[in-house]
Amino acid sequence: MPEFLQFSVSGLTVGAVYALVALGFTIIYNASDVVNFAQGEFVMIGGMATVFLTAAGIPLPVAALMAIAAAMAVGLALHRLAIEPARGASPVTLIIITIGASIFLRGLGQVVFDKQFHSLPSFSGDTPIRFGGAAILPQSFWVLAGAGIIVLALWAFFNRTLLGKAVLATAANRLAARLVGINTSFVVGFSFVVSAAIGAIAGILVTPITLTSYDIGTLLALKGFAAAMLGGMGNPLGAIVGGLAVGLLEAFGAGYLSSTYKDAIAFIVILGVLFVMPGGLFGRASVERV
Amino acid sequence: MTNMKTCLGGAALLAGAAMFAGTATAAETIKIGASLAVTGPASFLGDPEAKTLELYVDQINKDGGVNGKELELIVYDDGGNANKARTFATRLVEDDGIVAMVGGSTTGATMAMVPVFEDAGIPFISLAGAVVIIDPVKEFIFKTPHTDRMACEKIFTDMKARGIARIGMISGTGGFGKSMRSQCLDVVGNYGIEIVADETYGPKDSDMTPQLTNIKSADGLQAVINPGFGQGPAIVTRNYSQLGFDVPLYQSHGVASKSFIDLAGDSAEGVRLPASALLVAEKLPDSDPQKAVVTGYKSTYEDATGQPVSTFGGHAYDGLMILVEAMKRAGSEDPAAIRDEIEKTSDFMGTAGVVNMSADDHLGLDLSAFRMLEIRDGDWSLVE
Numbered sequence: 001m002p003e004f005l006q007f008s009v010s011g012l013t014v015g016a017v018y019a020l021v022a023l024g025f026t027i028i029y030n031a032s033d034v035v036n037f038a039q040g041e042f043v044m045i046g047g048m049a050t051v052f053l054t055a056a057g058i059p060l061p062v063a064a065l066m067a068i069a070a071a072m073a074v075g076l077a078l079h080r081l082a083i084e085p086a087r088g089a090s091p092v093t094l095i096i097i098t099i100g101a102s103i104f105l106r107g108l109g110q111v112v113f114d115k116q117f118h119s120l121p122s123f124s125g126d127t128p129i130r131f132g133g134a135a136i137l138p139q140s141f142w143v144l145a146g147a148g149i150i151v152l153a154l155w156a157f158f159n160r161t162l163l164g165k166a167v168l169a170t171a172a173n174r175l176a177a178r179l180v181g182i183n184t185s186f187v188v189g190f191s192f193v194v195s196a197a198i199g200a201i202a203g204i205l206v207t208p209i210t211l212t213s214y215d216i217g218t219l220l221a222l223k224g225f226a227a228a229m230l231g232g233m234g235n236p237l238g239a240i241v242g243g244l245a246v247g248l249l250e251a252f253g254a255g256y257l258s259s260t261y262k263d264a265i266a267f268i269v270i271l272g273v274l275f276v277m278p279g280g281l282f283g284r285a286s287v288e289r290v
Numbered sequence: 291m292t293n294m295k296t297c298l299g300g301a302a303l304l305a306g307a308a309m310f311a312g313t314a315t316a317a318e319t320i321k322i323g324a325s326l327a328v329t330g331p332a333s334f335l336g337d338p339e340a341k342t343l344e345l346y347v348d349q350i351n352k353d354g355g356v357n358g359k360e361l362e363l364i365v366y367d368d369g370g371n372a373n374k375a376r377t378f379a380t381r382l383v384e385d386d387g388i389v390a391m392v393g394g395s396t397t398g399a400t401m402a403m404v405p406v407f408e409d410a411g412i413p414f415i416s417l418a419g420a421v422v423i424i425d426p427v428k429e430f431i432f433k434t435p436h437t438d439r440m441a442c443e444k445i446f447t448d449m450k451a452r453g454i455a456r457i458g459m460i461s462g463t464g465g466f467g468k469s470m471r472s473q474c475l476d477v478v479g480n481y482g483i484e485i486v487a488d489e490t491y492g493p494k495d496s497d498m499t500p501q502l503t504n505i506k507s508a509d510g511l512q513a514v515i516n517p518g519f520g521q522g523p524a525i526v527t528r529n530y531s532q533l534g535f536d537v538p539l540y541q542s543h544g545v546a547s548k549s550f551i552d553l554a555g556d557s558a559e560g561v562r563l564p565a566s567a568l569l570v571a572e573k574l575p576d577s578d579p580q581k582a583v584v585t586g587y588k589s590t591y592e593d594a595t596g597q598p599v600s601t602f603g604g605h606a607y608d609g610l611m612i613l614v615e616a617m618k619r620a621g622s623e624d625p626a627a628i629r630d631e632i633e634k635t636s637d638f639m640g641t642a643g644v645v646n647m648s649a650d651d652h653l654g655l656d657l658s659a660f661r662m663l664e665i666r667d668g669d670w671s672l673v674e
Contacts, residue, residue: 003504003507009499010499013497014497115334116549117520117553118553126557135499135534206496209497211553213521254500255504259490
């Protein structure tokens with residue numbers, strides 16, 4: 001039982017990060033049909049910028065805010081300079097553009113930051129909390145709480161604000177949204193900024209546990225994408241459930257079956273689910289977009 | 291028209307003269323090649339190696355060169371990519387006409403280049419870790435860094451001395467961790483030590499608590515060993531203290547750099563690892579025969595580059611110096627003669643330890659080359 005608890009906490013912490021990356025995918029996908037493979041790089045920018053700003057003597061909270069702002073600026077630039085000029089192109093072309101942007105940002109990360117691994121001090125100490133035989137890092141609670149707050153804030157934003165409803169309207173039907181006077185180009189740009197901010201927050205929260213470097217984005221984008229597919233591409237709830245599920249599958253796979261095949265175990269389960277439910281756990285039944 | 295022709299003719303003559311001058315100077319230098327991972331994921335190896343080679347080739351030339359001739363160093367950046375390394379090796383042999391080669395930063399790049407140098411009959415001193423480079427012995431291939439097998443033996447010797455007989459192992463699945471894991475499994479029986487839990491993690495994994503939880507629940511666990519490289523061991527070390535293990539943790543020489551202590555933080559306290567004397571240069575007793583070499587290299591490198599010294603640059607220093615001494619003894623630039631002299635290297639004091647090569651040992655280091663270190667108060671300290 002202590003093992004089960006330990007594996008669960010471990011899986012949920014890693015899964016929360018996958019969930020936030022998957023959420024970033026979902027928001028941009030809904031607004032523009034684009035799967036933004038540079039999502040992992042936002043996580044990298046959040047973590048690395050915070051590391052370097054704190055190293056320059058800026059207090060952690062300020063550095064974190066500056067890093068989030070930097071990621072948002074990069075997200076906006078990505079939309080304005082790479083996605084918007086190609087707006088007539090098919091989603092596949094746009095997806096390839098985001099892969100290019102991801103490679104570019106990784107290269108930029110190497111030059112602006114460096115090629116080493118870095119860490120941040122934990123926000124509230126390194127003394128693990130013992131609970132039912134499991135040892136839980138206080139930072140894990142920060143990650144889980146941070147993910148929870150982001151989800152609630154997004155829910156409130158989409159359901160309670162006019163701008164949020166404009167995003168939802170664009171997601172539902174772009175032409176109709178434009179006809180009722182919504183500036184869909186602005187909405188898409190806005191979704192890139194929001195996704196960038198979510199990615200950066202995830203990067204900052206998780207750096208004290210997992211460390212960060214210029215190239216962590218690739219793997220996170222892959223896992224986040226798998227999580228989004230598992231949950232059903234385009235469904236925010238699916239992204240959260242998918243992310244946590246992938247994290248838990250990895251932890252239980254490594255703990256109970258074989259650590260050598262833990263990634264394979266996670267992906268086999270994902271493939272199995274997609275085989276039975278092609279739209280993902282919460283996906284739309286109709287296959288309208290091909 | 292005639293004027294034009296004369297001009298052209300003159301230009302051609304000039305060009306010819308320039309070319310002749312070019313070949314003339316080239317013949318007076320001794321060309322040494324290197325293909326290193328100066329950029330890319332293995333740049334922490336190739337970057338200090340390239341800087342070391344350039345630094346010391348300049349210094350040797352300033353002091354009059356070798357056998358009255360200047361050294362000419364040709365460095366290519368293979369980014370740790372085996373395909374590129376192979377291409378550069380062919381270029382170094384066929385176009386640049388080198389007489390000897392120092393470096394291949396990674397085992398993959400080295401093994402891709404080995405056939406080129408074996409065919410051309412040009413000596414090649416590799417700076418990569420794995421034992422496969424020199425075992426079985428290949429006529430023209432040598433290497434300077436310790437092998438992972440020696441690291442295992444050093445660790446098991448230390449464990450045996452502490453009365454440890456049942457250990458857990460958690461290894462990275464990257465090239466380094468995988469190779470060291472199999473070497474450790476190979477030699478562990480010789481020390482009467484039993485591996486009671488054997489777990490792995492991926493090179494990019496960010497959480498190893500599930501694997502460590504399993505190791506912790508193994509019966510009669512007395513220590514844990516972590517063959518691995520990069521950020522993985524730092525995360526293992528953090529998770530290790532998170533889970534509250536009360537047995538010692540051994541890391542490998544793969545993490546022997548200051549950044550490991552920075553990343554692992556307080557969790558690194560008490561961690562033991564085998565490493566080259568270079569890491570503790572100032573802490574060596576004055577009577578230590580290696581002290582002069584390691585402090586000398588350390589201060590030269592740090593003064594010239596402004597960066598902290600790493601064992602990897604030290605391997606390049608050893609390789610270059612072994613080669614230069616062999617060339618001096620051979621008194622010629624004939625690759626075959628140089629090879630024979632490299633093989634006769636004996637009592638060479640390098641940053642990695644005393645090198646005594648022979649026809650069936652193209653590494654020439656023994657276990658005394660490794661020092662057992664323990665991390666105390668955020669710094670290395672000697673155990674012995």
